[in-house]
Amino acid sequence: xxxxxxxxxxxxxxxxxxxxxxxxxxxxxxxxxxxxxxxxxxxxxxxxxxxxxxxxxxxxxxxxxxxxxxxxxxxxxxxxxxxxxxxxxxxxxxxxxxxxxxxxxxxxxxxxxxxxxxxxxxxxxxxxxxxxxxxxxxxxxxxxxxxxxxxxxxxxxxxxxxxxxxxxxxxxxxxxxxxxxxxxxxxxxxxxxxxxxxxxxxxxxxxxxxxxxxxxxxxxxxxxxxxxxxxxxxxxxxxxxxxxxxxxxxxxxxxxxxxxxxxxxxxxxxxxxxxxxxxxxxxxxxxxxxxxxxxxxxxxxxxxxxxxxxxxxxxxxxxxxxxxxxxxxxxxxxxxxxxxxxxxxxxxxxxxxxxxxxxxxxxxxxxxxxxxxxxxxxxxxxxxxxxxxxxxxxxxxxxxxxxxxxxxxxxxxxxxxxxxxxxxxxxxxxxxxxxxxxxxxxxxxxxxxxxxxxxxxxxxxxxxxxxxxxxxxx
Amino acid sequence: xxxxxxxxxxxxxxxxxxxxxxxxxxxxxxxxxxxxxxxxxxxxxxxxxxxxxxxxxxxxxxxxxxxxxxxxxxxxxxxxxxxxxxxxxxxxxxxxxxxxxxxxxxxxxxxxxxxxxxxxxxxxxxxxxxxxxxxxxxxxxxxxxxxxxxxxxxxxxxxxxxxxxxxxxxxxxxxxxxxxxxxxxxxxxxxxxxx
Numbered sequence: 001x002x003x004x005x006x007x008x009x010x011x012x013x014x015x016x017x018x019x020x021x022x023x024x025x026x027x028x029x030x031x032x033x034x035x036x037x038x039x040x041x042x043x044x045x046x047x048x049x050x051x052x053x054x055x056x057x058x059x060x061x062x063x064x065x066x067x068x069x070x071x072x073x074x075x076x077x078x079x080x081x082x083x084x085x086x087x088x089x090x091x092x093x094x095x096x097x098x099x100x101x102x103x104x105x106x107x108x109x110x111x112x113x114x115x116x117x118x119x120x121x122x123x124x125x126x127x128x129x130x131x132x133x134x135x136x137x138x139x140x141x142x143x144x145x146x147x148x149x150x151x152x153x154x155x156x157x158x159x160x161x162x163x164x165x166x167x168x169x170x171x172x173x174x175x176x177x178x179x180x181x182x183x184x185x186x187x188x189x190x191x192x193x194x195x196x197x198x199x200x201x202x203x204x205x206x207x208x209x210x211x212x213x214x215x216x217x218x219x220x221x222x223x224x225x226x227x228x229x230x231x232x233x234x235x236x237x238x239x240x241x242x243x244x245x246x247x248x249x250x251x252x253x254x255x256x257x258x259x260x261x262x263x264x265x266x267x268x269x270x271x272x273x274x275x276x277x278x279x280x281x282x283x284x285x286x287x288x289x290x291x292x293x294x295x296x297x298x299x300x301x302x303x304x305x306x307x308x309x310x311x312x313x314x315x316x317x318x319x320x321x322x323x324x325x326x327x328x329x330x331x332x333x334x335x336x337x338x339x340x341x342x343x344x345x346x347x348x349x350x351x352x353x354x355x356x357x358x359x360x361x362x363x364x365x366x367x368x369x370x371x372x373x374x375x376x377x378x379x380x381x382x383x384x385x386x387x388x389x390x391x392x393x394x395x396x397x398x399x400x401x402x403x404x405x406x407x408x409x410x411x412x413x414x415x416x417x418x419x420x421x422x423x424x425x426x427x428x429x430x431x432x433x434x435x436x437x438x439x440x441x442x443x444x445x446x447x448x449x450x451x452x453x454x455x456x457x458x459x460x461x462x463x464x465x466x467x468x469x470x471x472x473x474x
Numbered sequence: 475x476x477x478x479x480x481x482x483x484x485x486x487x488x489x490x491x492x493x494x495x496x497x498x499x500x501x502x503x504x505x506x507x508x509x510x511x512x513x514x515x516x517x518x519x520x521x522x523x524x525x526x527x528x529x530x531x532x533x534x535x536x537x538x539x540x541x542x543x544x545x546x547x548x549x550x551x552x553x554x555x556x557x558x559x560x561x562x563x564x565x566x567x568x569x570x571x572x573x574x575x576x577x578x579x580x581x582x583x584x585x586x587x588x589x590x591x592x593x594x595x596x597x598x599x600x601x602x603x604x605x606x607x608x609x610x611x612x613x614x615x616x617x618x619x620x621x622x623x624x625x626x627x628x629x630x631x632x633x634x635x636x637x638x639x640x641x642x643x644x645x646x647x648x649x650x651x652x653x654x655x656x657x658x659x660x661x662x663x664x665x666x667x668x669x
Contacts, residue, residue, distance in 0.1 A: 014665075017658055017661045018654055018657055022635065023635050023636060025634075027658070029658070029662075031669035038506075039505075041509075042509065042510050042559075066505075067505075083506065085506030085507065089508060126669075129669055134557060135557060136556050136581055151557060151581070151584075152557055152558075152588060153559040154559060154588035154647070157648060158647065158651055161648060161652065162648075162651045162652060164651055164658055166636075166647060168634065200551060201493070201551040201554065201577055204577060204579060204580055205580060234579060236581060264667070265667075268667060300493050300495070300554075318491050318493065318549060321491065411502045413505060413506065420525065430495075430556075432495045432498065433497070434497060435502070438520045438525070439525070
């Protein structure tokens, strides 16, 4: 009988080109390489210096997302709004794709969007694949049972040139979420609670597998939200074993297998699960039924509390520095904080169900005086779908801005930024100092909490704004 | 091309803050560059300079004694967050050759090893001593993975064996990977399913 193995070990073993030794890392094959304008120019330059082609253009998926404006774009002149550097980077990406024979999902494609939104929605992200991108939130794709992680620009060059990477096999961490989530508590609250538990470095050197009833009960977009923030707990990758929810999501998508190919893929995908007796290097258990809506209070995603809970006390110097930056007092809940800006979007929460979750709170309501709210779809396809459902009208009627697809205020590279000192409730993934503008104070939260906060004018409990029967689309 | 790094002798500059993320090492608004060069000016930009672009006098890198120091000692979990390789590019261009902490985040550590910035992971006791003694003169020997403290005490630090080899040889990892092209081709032909 063969040794029981984890989901991660199965996908890893399937992609070993050269096994690792004590002195050398493994050579691992990459099935899908997603590329964007910010972390690739220097990698294409290396190919050019060595006179090398892109080895597998068919396994390379390029798009534009990080430095693109979210105001309407019809000509490249408009790109200047984001600054000359950003415009250069976009033009450089277009030239690189043309020179190296890559099919860029750029302007006019109707398929452009955030790297971690378009991979899944096109059906390019599939169970059992190895997926990399020069972006740490590549962990998102693990929601499908893929092994997906972020890489640096030098490694982007390695994959472009060889379709392989040098990797040491990481350790495994099981995060078990049992029980059912209470009303008003969603995937974003789950992952913030997980990071609060394990800490921002708790997953360093590990791959997380999220398991348990509470995970099984989630739709694919919610699972993506969870895997997306694995890196905020220090883990390069997070995975969820594929099941019928995964297969139903993928069926019929543009780049998913079809016909006999679909049946063969399905048979293979169904084997991608952790064996009953397989061992993890570490295990953490969380009772999902005990969770509440979560908000961050500090300057990393591990500094997080329930919406009703007081901000904790600590004498640690780094902790106190974070609270000073945030202008937050220990002992008080975050709901005491006035809000200036609200951002709904990003690779964490920029999908159709996220936009809908925010719109359900905004429906028939108005933003509080003085609050600015940006709702930024994760892709052109998400934007079109939201408009088909009429969500854009609800958002605009509430007084929020409905923008073009992109990373936007999550990283603030494109001109979408908060102002110094402003408090921003954001559905993105990082509340680091200066992330949304030097001096801006970011509170991470779910789309429902973000929308409720926009309406209330202070950090607000979404349960007061949503009915028990609210629509939870997968 | 990466230069071989064997030994580093320098005084330390200390940033006694935990969880310094790569957004703080180089803010995102400076990532619109299409080159690797010239990012040293942007290292720790928002910590080094105020809103008007004036140096913040209290920041350790701005103190006169920090000039010329090539070893950075930082709080636990250095380099977490974004995968931007601009972070080690900026630190190297600034003049750092090694970063020392009790823990260095995975992607950042990988990026360091690709560029010749030595990621040195030390035990908690040594780390505490280093945090308490900014300006200590250290010798970091990559080949023997040892750090010599003032007074001559040697401590071992953790470094992956391949990472160590790449640093001391200045190995071009792309060349190393390309030496495996025949095996990559066989893998592509023989695998049970095609992506």
